Amino acid sequence: xxxxxxxxxxxxxxxxxxxxxxxxxxxxxxxxxxxxxxxxxxxxxxxxxxxxxxxxxxxxxxxxxxxxxxxxxxxxxxxxxxxxxxxxxxxxxxxxxxxxxxxxxxxxxxxxxxxxxxxxxxxxxxxxxxxxxxxxxxxxxxxxxxxxxxxxxxxxxxxxxxxxxxxxxxxxxxxxxxxxxxxxxxxxxxxxxxxxxxxxxxxxxxxxxxxxxxxxxxxxxxxxxxxxxxxxxxxxxxxxxxxxxxxxxxxxxxxxxxxxxxxxxxxxxxxxxxxxxxxxxxxxxxxxxxxxxxxxxx
Amino acid sequence: xxxxxxxxxxxxxxxxxxxxxxxxxxxxxxxxxxxxxxxxxxxxxxxxxxxxxxxxxxxxxxxxxxxxxxxxxxxxxxxxxxxxxxxxxxxxxxxxxxxxxxxxxxxxxxxxxxxxxxxxxxxxxxxxxxxxxxxxxxxxxxxxxxxxxxxxxxxxxxxxxxxxxxxxxxxxxxxxxxxxxxxxxxxxxxxxxxxxxxxxxxxxxxxxxxxxxxxxxxxxxxxxxxxxxxxxxxxxxxxxxxxxxxxxxxxxxxxxxxxxxxxxxxxxxxxxxxxxxxxxxxxxxxxxxxxxxxx
Amino acid sequence: xxxxxxxxxxxxxxxxxxxxxxxxxxxxxxxxxxxxxxxxxxxxxxxxxxxxxxxxxxxxxxxxxxxxxxxxxxxxxxxxxxxxxxxxxxxxxxxxxxxxxxxxxxxxxxxxxxxxxxxxxxxxxxxxxxxxxxxxxxxxxxxxxxxxxxxxxxxxxxxxxxxxxxxxxxxxxxxxxxxxxxxxxxxxxxxxxxxxxxxxxxxxxxxxxxxxxxxxxxxxxxxxxxxxxxxxxxxxxxxxxxxxxxxxxxxxxxxxxxxxxxxxxxxxxxxxxxxxxxxxxxxxxxxxxxxxxxxxxxxxxxxxxxxxxxxxxxx
Ligand SMILES: Nc1ncnc2c1ncn2[C@@H]1O[C@H](COP(=O)(O)OP(=O)(O)O)[C@@H](O)[C@H]1O
Ligand SMILES: [Mg+2]
Numbered sequence: 001x002x003x004x005x006x007x008x009x010x011x012x013x014x015x016x017x018x019x020x021x022x023x024x025x026x027x028x029x030x031x032x033x034x035x036x037x038x039x040x041x042x043x044x045x046x047x048x049x050x051x052x053x054x055x056x057x058x059x060x061x062x063x064x065x066x067x068x069x070x071x072x073x074x075x076x077x078x079x080x081x082x083x084x085x086x087x088x089x090x091x092x093x094x095x096x097x098x099x100x101x102x103x104x105x106x107x108x109x110x111x112x113x114x115x116x117x118x119x120x121x122x123x124x125x126x127x128x129x130x131x132x133x134x135x136x137x138x139x140x141x142x143x144x145x146x147x148x149x150x151x152x153x154x155x156x157x158x159x160x161x162x163x164x165x166x167x168x169x170x171x172x173x174x175x176x177x178x179x180x181x182x183x184x185x186x187x188x189x190x191x192x193x194x195x196x197x198x199x200x201x202x203x204x205x206x207x208x209x210x211x212x213x214x215x216x217x218x219x220x221x222x223x224x225x226x227x228x229x230x231x232x233x234x235x236x237x238x239x240x241x242x243x244x245x246x247x248x249x250x251x252x253x254x255x256x257x258x259x260x261x262x263x264x265x266x267x268x269x270x271x272x273x274x275x276x277x278x279x280x281x282x283x284x285x286x287x288x289x290x291x292x293x294x295x296x297x298x
Numbered sequence: 299x300x301x302x303x304x305x306x307x308x309x310x311x312x313x314x315x316x317x318x319x320x321x322x323x324x325x326x327x328x329x330x331x332x333x334x335x336x337x338x339x340x341x342x343x344x345x346x347x348x349x350x351x352x353x354x355x356x357x358x359x360x361x362x363x364x365x366x367x368x369x370x371x372x373x374x375x376x377x378x379x380x381x382x383x384x385x386x387x388x389x390x391x392x393x394x395x396x397x398x399x400x401x402x403x404x405x406x407x408x409x410x411x412x413x414x415x416x417x418x419x420x421x422x423x424x425x426x427x428x429x430x431x432x433x434x435x436x437x438x439x440x441x442x443x444x445x446x447x448x449x450x451x452x453x454x455x456x457x458x459x460x461x462x463x464x465x466x467x468x469x470x471x472x473x474x475x476x477x478x479x480x481x482x483x484x485x486x487x488x489x490x491x492x493x494x495x496x497x498x499x500x501x502x503x504x505x506x507x508x509x510x511x512x513x514x515x516x517x518x519x520x521x522x523x524x525x526x527x528x529x530x531x532x533x534x535x536x537x538x539x540x541x542x543x544x545x546x547x548x549x550x551x552x553x554x555x556x557x558x559x560x561x562x563x564x565x566x567x568x569x570x571x572x573x574x575x576x577x578x579x580x581x582x583x584x585x586x587x588x589x590x591x592x593x
Numbered sequence: 594x595x596x597x598x599x600x601x602x603x604x605x606x607x608x609x610x611x612x613x614x615x616x617x618x619x620x621x622x623x624x625x626x627x628x629x630x631x632x633x634x635x636x637x638x639x640x641x642x643x644x645x646x647x648x649x650x651x652x653x654x655x656x657x658x659x660x661x662x663x664x665x666x667x668x669x670x671x672x673x674x675x676x677x678x679x680x681x682x683x684x685x686x687x688x689x690x691x692x693x694x695x696x697x698x699x700x701x702x703x704x705x706x707x708x709x710x711x712x713x714x715x716x717x718x719x720x721x722x723x724x725x726x727x728x729x730x731x732x733x734x735x736x737x738x739x740x741x742x743x744x745x746x747x748x749x750x751x752x753x754x755x756x757x758x759x760x761x762x763x764x765x766x767x768x769x770x771x772x773x774x775x776x777x778x779x780x781x782x783x784x785x786x787x788x789x790x791x792x793x794x795x796x797x798x799x800x801x802x803x804x805x806x807x808x809x810x811x812x813x814x815x816x817x818x819x820x821x822x823x824x825x826x827x828x829x830x831x832x833x834x835x836x837x838x839x840x841x842x843x844x845x846x847x848x849x850x851x852x853x854x855x856x857x858x859x860x861x862x863x864x865x866x867x868x869x870x871x872x873x874x875x876x877x878x879x880x881x882x883x884x885x886x887x888x889x890x891x892x893x894x895x896x897x898x899x900x901x902x903x904x905x906x907x908x
Pocket of ligand 2: 087088089
């Protein structure tokens with residue numbers, strides 16, 4: 001039954017097939033430990049999210065044009081491109097975070113488990129429960145570390161011992177050892193890197209299927225950045241991760257797949273290339289991608 | 299030759315300009331001092347007239363036909379009753395309206411009408427609210443001249459102020475906090491209730507206190523709804539009749555005998571003291587939380 | 594390892610349809626309540642309009658609108674009744690304009706001083722003091738006008754046979770009361786004038802006085818006018834000062850030393866007595882109220898329009 005549906009979609013979009021998970025070892029890049037990735041079963045978990053002809057407008061201004069892509073389960077997908085090309089707009093479409101912007105309008109489909117997230121009867125709140133997000137600037141609540149993690153758990157009515165869930169989440173975000181003695185202290189007293197990992201822990205605590213990260217390291221120093229990149233590789237065995245970054249090295253280091261976005265003449269964001277990360281960085285098909293990753297512009 | 303004339307003229311003109319500039323610097327300064335002097339004279343007049351009359355007997359005494367025996371106990375309690383009930387009515391409604399407008403309202407014509415309307419209500423003279431209260435609360439709803447009728451009237455009067463203050467408080471919470479809450483799957487209401495309202499609360503509270511301190515001195519609307527001047531008892535419930543400090547003050551001021559003027563001044567001293575303490579609380583609250591705030 | 598314990602993705606389940614989300618359903622009344630809170634302001638406005646209109650309508654069933662608007666005698670409480678509102682309207686306007694004679698020069702000069710001259714420390718002390726003036730209850734101003742301004746200023750200057758109840762004392766007290774309104778709104782307007790404009794003028798060799806009066810003041814004019822209109826509107830609606838010190842005798846006069854009842858003072862006068870509903874006296878206060886409401890509304894809308902235009906220009 002499910003297989004049949006997949007067949008149908010393939011028929012509609014045959015060009016998508018090649019970019020879905022290939023063999024895993026090939027995606028690993030030199031210098032990175034890829035243990036976590038190989039631990040997950042690579043073969044055919046398919047895609048969790050699929051974008052079909054997505055067009056986005058802010059009022060009359062078209063911010064995204066004809067975006068098609070699919071996000072592989074338990075993979076890290078990076079979205080790169082020059083600033084202002086619509087990366088944030090795109091990633092915020094994936095959990096309906098853009099609903100907050102009054103002038104926002106989307107056409108096309110964002111399919112999550114075969115459901116269009118933008119169809120009329122979908123509750124955006126539940127979308128966000130299952131697709132979490134980490135933002136550019138760490139944004140902990142002005143409360144204790146414990147309460148930051150516990151908040152989402154409480155409101156979602158997740159069962160289990162709260163203390164355990166908080167500990168697990170903080171461990172998963174590689175923050176537990178640093179904060180275990182000061183859980184009741186204000187989260188605002190943590191360093192930027194710690195705050196960002198707290199935000200990751202907060203996202204993990206509600207057990208989402210996908211974690212979206214919009215330039216999660218841009219406000220952090222290199223060491224904190226590395227720490228988060230390692231963390232992402234660990235998390236990907238459990239979660240699907242989509243990360244926006246303007247840092248090409250970061251995309252090359254952490255991601256399995258990379259989408260390259262550019263602005264068209266009318267300043268609308270377009271996806272110029274999407275595929276295996278190593279392929280994109282070693283053998284780009286599109287001229288603009290090549291120019292961008294070799295630093296000739298952007 | 300011509301150069302000399304020019305230089306001379308310029309110098310003369312510059313000196314003239316300097317004199318004017320200096321003169322007006324002084325004029326502006328003096329004009330600014332005028333307001334301060336007026337305030338000082340007002341406070342001194344009231345103090346001289348009234349301070350001697352303030353005593354425990356005055357605060358603890360009931361109104362009387364004899365100026366030297368008149369006290370403000372019933373007015374003081376009436377004021378507290380009225381303010382307490384006004385706050386109970388106006389705060390939830392005002393904060394609710396602010397939350398709706400700031401957090402949930404779609405940017406459409408209806409919202410715009412509501413906002414314009416609130417702006418206009420803020421400029422309606424208080425005596426008009428008195429007429430509204432008289433017709434609706436006193437007559438139609440049959441509340442008579444009760445504390446409840448007065449509180450409902452006052453609540454409508456200060457609602458615009460509370461709404462504006464509460465919106466400001468909500469706006470001071472950065473959008474990133476809302477995004478954070480929504481991103482872990484909170485509903486819009488949960489976001490506001492658990493993450494936006496708590497940090498906004500001190501600022502909202504400050505605004506509420508300032509709005510109440512506006513209401514506490516209001517006299518006209520209460521005269522219109524017929525709050526009695528001669529009430530020799532403390533209110534015992536929402537439907538009890540009442541009097542308040544400003545009405546007592548008005549009543550005493552409007553009497554011809556000079557002893558009543560002193561009594562009025564003493565009432566003013568007490569009223570100003572209550573006002574001053576409310577404002578002090580508001581300022582301390584604001585400063586304390588502004589220092590504590592991190593973003 | 595711990596990651597697994599934190600719980601992997603739940604099995605791909607369908608997202609609940611909106612209608613079935615229990616949490617959302619439970620919150621529905623909350624959103625409804627919040628909307629009602631906001632909508633209450635509209636109900637209030639309608640309430641005011643309906644209440645005023647209803648009684649005003651029954652008033653005009655007995656009194657001709659022409660007599661009301663053109664008559665110069667106001668004696669509804671006498672046996673021989675006349676319903677010409679002009680004495681009351683005139684008194685209200687006369688005293689409001691009189692208040693502006695105090696509030697405008699002093700308010701604007703303070704605004705210029707605070708915005709263009711005063712060092713930060715002076716400003717941070719003077720501004721709150723002026724704002725105290727705005728926070729003092731009007732009944733206190735009424736007392737001050739009756740006990741100090743009228744005897745110590747008006748009677749001192751114009752002789753002790755001047756009535757203790759006079760328009761001038763009311764105007765002075767109201768002027769002091771609305772002074773902070775003029776000064777703080779005007780100051781805001783002047784501070785909103787961009788620095789580049791000032792620097793341009795200083796660059797041409799203008800001194801501070803010239804910059805303040807010839808550059809900043811004109812640039813902020815629409816904001817300043819708006820502030821003045823708001824101040825007038827406040828004076829028109831002011832009740833306790835005029836009720837206490839301007840007297841309760843309807844008097845169609847332009848002599849500031851005479852007593853004259855303002856519209857608000859008349860409403861107070863009637864309210865202090867027992868006025869059963871249905872009588873003509875009861876209706877008069879609503880007719881007067883309508884007049885007051887319309888006047889202040891027009892002034893406020895005008896001021897808001899000017900302010901919006903000013904903001905468009907500079908923000
Ligand atoms: N709320 C908004 N309203 C209108 N235009 C917006 C809004 N947010 C972003 N844009 C526009 O959309 C384009 C893409 O923005 P964004 O997605 O933030 O780019 P990126 O994250 O790649 O830097 C930009 O031209 C930006 O000006
Ligand atoms: Mg961005």
